[in-house]
Amino acid sequence: MNQSPSSRVTCERHGHVLMIGLDRVAKRNAFDLELLNALSLAYGEFEADREARVAVLFGHGEHFTAGLDLVNASAALAEGWQAPPGGCDPWGVFVGPRVSKPVIVAAQGYCLTIGIELMLAADINLCASNTRFAQKEVQRGIFPFGGATLRLHQLAGWGNAMRWLLTGDEFDAHEALRLGLVQEVMASEDLLPRAMELAQRIACQAPLGVQATLMSARQARHEGEIAAAQALPALAKRLLGSEDAQEGVRSLVEKRPGNFRGL
Numbered sequence: 001m002n003q004s005p006s007s008r009v010t011c012e013r014h015g016h017v018l019m020i021g022l023d024r025v026a027k028r029n030a031f032d033l034e035l036l037n038a039l040s041l042a043y044g045e046f047e048a049d050r051e052a053r054v055a056v057l058f059g060h061g062e063h064f065t066a067g068l069d070l071v072n073a074s075a076a077l078a079e080g081w082q083a084p085p086g087g088c089d090p091w092g093v094f095v096g097p098r099v100s101k102p103v104i105v106a107a108q109g110y111c112l113t114i115g116i117e118l119m120l121a122a123d124i125n126l127c128a129s130n131t132r133f134a135q136k137e138v139q140r141g142i143f144p145f146g147g148a149t150l151r152l153h154q155l156a157g158w159g160n161a162m163r164w165l166l167t168g169d170e171f172d173a174h175e176a177l178r179l180g181l182v183q184e185v186m187a188s189e190d191l192l193p194r195a196m197e198l199a200q201r202i203a204c205q206a207p208l209g210v211q212a213t214l215m216s217a218r219q220a221r222h223e224g225e226i227a228a229a230q231a232l233p234a235l236a237k238r239l240l241g242s243e244d245a246q247e248g249v250r251s252l253v254e255k256r257p258g259n260f261r262g263l
Contacts, residue, residue: 009038010060011045016053016203017196018046025061031114032072033081040087040096047088047099050262053207054199055103057090057118058192063109064131065118070140077145092121093147100211102202106195107131108188117146119181120155123214126195128188131173133181139168154221155180206244207262 010021020042022029029035046055059065068074073081083089083096091114092098098121105119108128113136119125135152137144144165153161156179164171173185186194202210212235220228239245243263251258 008032008035009042011042013049013052014196015200016051017199018049018052018055019196020046020055020057022057022059022065027069028063028066028110029059029061030066030069032069033076035069036073036076036081037084037087039090040083043088043090043099044083044086046101047097048086053101053203053210053262055099055101056106056192056195056199057103057122058106058195059108061109064105064107064111065115066110067113067115067136070142090121091117091146093117093145093150100214101207102199102210102214104195104199106191107182108191113137113144114146116152116181117144117148120147120151124198125182126184126186126191126198127173127176127182128191129173129185130188131176131185132170133164133172133176134168134170135165136168138166152179152181204257204260206248206258206260208239208242208244208260212239 008022008024010019010023012019012021020039022035022039024030024032024035043055046052080095082094087096088099089096102124103122104124104126105122106126107115107119108131111119111127111131111133113134116133116135135144135148143149148165152165160179173182176182177185184194216228216232216235219231244258244260247258247260
């Protein structure tokens with residue numbers, strides 16, 4: 001197992017899948033400043049590792065995260081936290097680059113506040129049937145500033161989002177599925193195996209094609225469909241000239257799975 005510069009996060013690569021684990025178990029993986037920085041650096045490690053094609057983010061212990069440790073981290077956030085050098089922004093709203101490769105979140109137990117916002121910034125989300133969600137910021141005199149006000153209403157619809165954002169009430173895994181926050185709900189013991197199964201399925205595909213799919217979809221989301229459509233020809237031309245595209249044709253003709261190298 002590889003460790004990030006802090007013991008707050010573990011990183012372990014299995015083939016082309018990087019498992020990133022929140023590891024502040026005694027505090028239910030609540031985010032203090034050290035954990036914020038450590039997760040950012042782990043995302044930076046994922047982005048820089050050419051062999052890592054998909055990341056699975058999970059929490060050690062019984063809980064994904066109890067949210068933000070306000071006592072420890074509020075001062076730094078008030079001053080404007082940003083990803084440390086070499087890191088990426090896991091939430092995609094603070095200062096710092098964002099990863100260009102897929103992230104799957106596997107949540108269980110508590111998934112509060114900034115944990116929900118990690119899921120909103122990820123690409124596929126799974127949770128155990130015992131997961132409890134809440135965006136509690138309004139109950140603490142603040143508001144969700146890690147992305148929930150930007151993304152939850154896009155995902156779930158305005159009324160559904162405001163129902164939970166404006167009350168801070170807790171909701172369960174089945175409501176998270178109804179909202180579209182998670183794609184699958186399962187027993188706790190099946191959570192990480194299923195996340196790894198999906199990650200490995202994605203990792204078998206052409207890496208350039210996967211990243212281009214994410215790039216195009218994100219551009220459509222952030223800049224609009226017209227801007228994304230205008231960018232399609234140049235993006236397609238670049239990929240069609242790649243070695244992976246040639247391998248895709250060969251594998252089709254030879255009726256075998258492709259052996260893609262990301263070139």
